Amino acid sequence: MQLYIPQCPKCLSRLERNGETLTCSDCGEIYTIDKNIILFLNSITLPEEFKSSQNFFNNLAEAYDNSIVSIVESMGCKWRSYTEALEKMINKTNNRVILDIGCGTGFPAVSFLPKSVTYLGLDFSHEMLKYARNIISQDINATFFNINAENIPLENDSIDVCMSLFSLNSFREPERIVEKVSHLVRRKGSVIISIPVAGEKRQNSDINRPIREEALDAIFFPLVHANWEVSYFQCGSVRIYNFIKT
Numbered sequence: 647m648q649l650y651i652p653q654c655p656k657c658l659s660r661l662e663r664n665g666e667t668l669t670c671s672d673c674g675e676i677y678t679i680d681k682n683i684i685l686f687l688n689s690i691t692l693p694e695e696f697k698s699s700q701n702f703f704n705n706l707a708e709a710y711d712n713s714i715v716s717i718v719e720s721m722g723c724k725w726r727s728y729t730e731a732l733e734k735m736i737n738k739t740n741n742r743v744i745l746d747i748g749c750g751t752g753f754p755a756v757s758f759l760p761k762s763v764t765y766l767g768l769d770f771s772h773e774m775l776k777y778a779r780n781i782i783s784q785d786i787n788a789t790f791f792n793i794n795a796e797n798i799p800l801e802n803d804s805i806d807v808c809m810s811l812f813s814l815n816s817f818r819e820p821e822r823i824v825e826k827v828s829h830l831v832r833r834k835g836s837v838i839i840s841i842p843v844a845g846e847k848r849q850n851s852d853i854n855r856p857i858r859e860e861a862l863d864a865i866f867f868p869l870v871h872a873n874w875e876v877s878y879f880q881c882g883s884v885r886i887y888n889f890i891k892t
């Protein structure tokens with residue numbers, strides 16, 4: 647696998663690889679690489695307010711894949727319908743460089759990726775990323791960023807497909823991340839987002855906190871306002887959005 651070298655998250659300058667480290671050509675910060683996972687969070691302190699959520703996902707990593715299946719089904723959406731819809735959307739895209747924000751263990755998305763794409767999985771939980779790295783096919787060029795989603799170290803217009811599956815609802819300020827994504831994705835590129843939408847029964851865990859319909863309008867404002875094409879597939883109270891940059 648070939649490592650995708652991002653920018654320095656501190657000063658957005660070029661990073662140079664020296665063996666199992668990346669060094670910033672400007673600020674001199676050094677980031678270590680653990681077999682395709684760039685450990686940005688060893689050098690950049692995660693703000694205190696994110697730590698309990700990071701711990702929650704670190705502790706859940708081993709049981710995550712079973713949990714997400716149960717959660718989707720508990721929202722009135724058959725796992726098979728959910729994954730078929732996702733697979734169809736991913737396969738319709740112009741997918742050369744794919745960024746997956748809050749990729750977790752990579753399940754289920756990485757099993758749908760076409761061969762020979764460049765996949766960038768981003769997550770603040772190193773434990774979740776270790777599973778993702780182990781299941782991804784050798785045919786895919788994968789690089790994982792262990793970093794906060796509020797600090798994506800990539801240039802504008804560098805991504806063809808950006809996914810965020812069951813993750814936007816666990817971010818503290820999802821609207822800021824969507825704003826950043828609107829710049830990262832190239833023209834004709836896509837954004838695929840799956841999200842639980844609030845029904846009558848509200849739950850409050852980091853993993854299945856649903857988002858209210860009114861809040862979605864504010865979160866997606868940067869895309870809708872800039873005339874991205876939007877469509878969605880509804881399955882129980884899970885929604886999968888597909889935005890295309892025109």
Ligand SMILES: C[S@@+](CC[C@H](N)C(=O)[O-])C[C@H]1O[C@@H](n2cnc3c(N)ncnc32)[C@H](O)[C@@H]1O
Pocket residue numbers: 696699700703714747748749750751752753754755768769770771774793794795796810811812813816817818852853
């Ligand atoms: C519910 S899981 C979703 C995993 C996977 N995308 C899926 O489809 O099931 C949410 C993921 O987002 C990550 N996450 C939550 N907040 C984050 C943040 N601020 N920065 C980076 N990752 C974050 C968690 O560690 C977790 O792996």
